[in-house]
Amino acid sequence: MAPIGTLWGVLRQRQTKYILSAAAIAGLEVDLAPLEVGVTNKSPEFLDKFALGKIPAFEGNDGLTLVEGASIARYVASLAPESGLLGDSVKDAAQVDQWIHFVEHEISAHTDLIWQMLLGYLPEKTYSEQIHKSLLERQERSLKFLEQSINTREFLVTDKITLADIVLAAVIQRAARVTLGAAERALYPNIFAHYAKVAADPRVKDIFEAADFVEVPLALEKAD
Template identity: 75%
Template sequence: MAPIGSLWGVSYQRQTKYILSAAAIAGLELDVKPFEFGVTNKSPEFISKFPLAKIPAFEGEDGLTLVEGASIARYVASLAPESRLLGNSIKDAALVDQWIHFAEHEINMYSDYIWQMVKRFFPENAYSESVHKSIFERQERSLQFLEQNLSVREFLVTDEITLADIVLAAVIQRTGRVTLGAAERAVYPNVFAHYGRVAGDPRIRDIFGAAEFVEVPLAPKKDE
């Protein structure tokens, strides 16, 4: 089978995992291009196609260019409707979209904020314990909602893996590396059981790789 297009990304990036996992389950081939951050994406050829110089980035065999990992993954899934990655109906597809947006904006966004604060990516190396606490509490609220939903079903939308499950699993993998240590993860057994089902699926297990969860949540060093 000929590749459906070319992909630029890095294997550890959650958005790249969305796309590679969708292609693997859909039985589609991608031409994954060599990529060196700060070099490949700064080249005139890359910027002419993708002006924001972001990854992942996709160029289809027909010339279609896409950025944003979830959008690329959704396009890949749509090319193989028999994979049922977008569900079995229009309503299923809407629910898949709902959970993708939920995972990215109600869970991952807070992990990103906390990671950036802890790593001093904000101006003047700013860190605020009160802001950290507030952001974590917002993430907790979303995780509690998710935990409740997963208490009555194995997957988010249908009785098999959809793109929503892939996106959520990649988001939860990052969350377990940033904001949720062992004690925090124990509070969400259904969420992490879902992660194990998806990330452990033989079709995509190698794409997800080792969990590499932290024992305690990331925090500033005591001398900072």
């Protein structure tokens, strides 16, 4: 099967996992372009197609260009409706979108902000213990809601993996490398059982790679 297009992204990035996992489950092929972060995506050729210089970025064989990982993954999933990645009905698709937006904005966003503070990526290497604590509390609130929501479900929307499950698993993997140590993970057995099930699926196992979870949440003095 010919590739549907070219993707610029790095596998460590959760958004790239969304896209490659969606393609794998959909039975589609995507070319992963060679990429040197900070060089390739700042080149005139890249910026001519993707003005913000963000990755992941996708260019279809028909010339379509897309950025934002979840949007690219959704497009890929839409090319294989029989895969069930977007559910089996309009209502399913709405729920898939709901969960994707929820985990990106209510879990992943807090993880990323904490990580950026700890590693000094915010302006003037700003760190605020109060903001750090507030972000953890907001993430905890969302995790508790999610834990309860999937208490009796194998997957988030249907009886098989959808794009929502892929996004959740990638977001949780990232959080467990930053904000969720062993003690925190023990509070969310349903979430991590879901993660293990998705990440172990033979179609995406190599994309998710090793868990590489932290034993304790990253803290300011441990950032490197």
